[in-house]
Amino acid sequence: MPTTPRPAVVVVNYGSVHLATAALRPFAGTSWTRVLVDCWSSPAERARVVAAGSAQDWTLVLPGKNLGFGGGADAGIRAARDAGCDVSLVLNPDASLGLDAADALVADVADDARLLVAPAVRTPQGRDWFTGAVVDMRRGRTRRGTPTGPDDVPWVSGACFAASTERLLDVGGFGPEYFLYWEDVDLSVRWTRSGGRLALRDDLTCVHDAGGTQEGTARGTGHGRGKSPQYHYYNTRNRLLFASRHVARERWGGWLRATPGHTREVLLRGGRRAVVRHPLRTLWPALRGTAAGLRCLATARRTEPAAAAIMPATADRKGLMDGAR
Incomplete structure (x- = not known):
């Protein structure tokens, strides 16, 4: 990876370009490539997206249907690769991340291309929304926190994270078949099983108005x-x-x-x-x-043949979560 990374911020829009505009605002006037994927919702919304993108120099991806969050994010990551960006920051349209925090996430990925790293995510009221989570592979239940046993596998929220653009595409991206929900759990598991690492930077904060993109x-x-x-x-x-x-x-x-x-x-x-x-x-x-x-x-x-059981993931001294291989 180059010494000076070329980052892109990828936002998936569905009927809420006013929120997406706010999410992309901190990156205006910087070296960041701003990618907006507009999942089809209506002709009027598409017209608003095109007008905003033209005025603000966004890289627009304009599918003719609603791809869902996962499919939309994958389309945006491909656009980031085509624009020559080697690090992609995926950000929910109803989330906000300061430029300093975004740059810190990119620097982590530049140091280690195996890393998928996220900030702590909090509500506008300051409550914790995501500070780490695991899925219990015995029963298929998710909970907040870090692994406490051999069946707990960590995952990182798709609301905000940064990773190598090429590696995201190499592991297959989010997988559009999920459309909404659990696509970030799936990506996290495939990321670690392919030799990657997950990290949570709890010293960095993303503010997420959860559900703000929906009515x-x-x-x-x-x-x-x-x-x-x-x-x-x-x-x-x-x-x-x-x-x-x-x-x-x-x-x-x-x-x-x-x-x-x-x-x-x-x-x-x-x-x-x-x-x-x-x-x-x-x-x-x-x-x-x-x-x-x-x-x-x-x-x-x-x-299909029987799936391989997922091996447990453990945390190292720096809080980086490695998938056992």
Whole structure:
């Protein structure tokens, strides 16, 4: 990697160009390449994106459909590579990161191309939103914190991270089949299994207004309607999609036994009242997502060899998380 890296910031937009504009603002007038991927939402939004991109010299990627977060980020990372950028910083449109923190993340990657590094992510009120997390490979449950046992595998939030552009593409990017949710868990696992390392810089902070890109009802603030149908569907489906790809068949039993509890937990994140009052946008999508996830497992059983069990990940003295190989 060159001594002086060429960084790009990649933002995926869906109907919220005002937020994306704010996310990209700290990088204006710098050597950073600013890549905006506009997942199709409407002709009016596309026109606003094109006008803003022209006025502010963004590199625009304009797919004709909604690629989802993972597919959109992958398209942006490819555009960063085509622009000659060797480090990509992926940033949610409803997140903000100062230029000094962004430069620090890029410097870490420039020193070690195997590194995927993220800052601590906090809410506008200063509460911790992401300061490290693990997925329990016995049951398929995620929790905050660092590994405490051999079945805990760490992962890094896709809300904000930096990594080598080429290496991101070499490992296959996010994997667009997830569309929303669990794509960052999947990428983190593939990153470490391919010899990479994950790191959390808790001395750097990204502010994330979680759910700001969705309507108020999708954020659990819309008159008791709870989270969006997409939230319920993809959170339940993608957990089992992940299992079908990364968990050995003999360990699926633990994931299946934990599935009813996980589905209930996802439903209640939007509030019990929303489930009762609006079952067609809460309960029904969660049940459909669970069924779709079970079909992923059934398809994998019929067509694929057993997945290799993921080896545990451990933290070194510097807090860098290495995947066992």
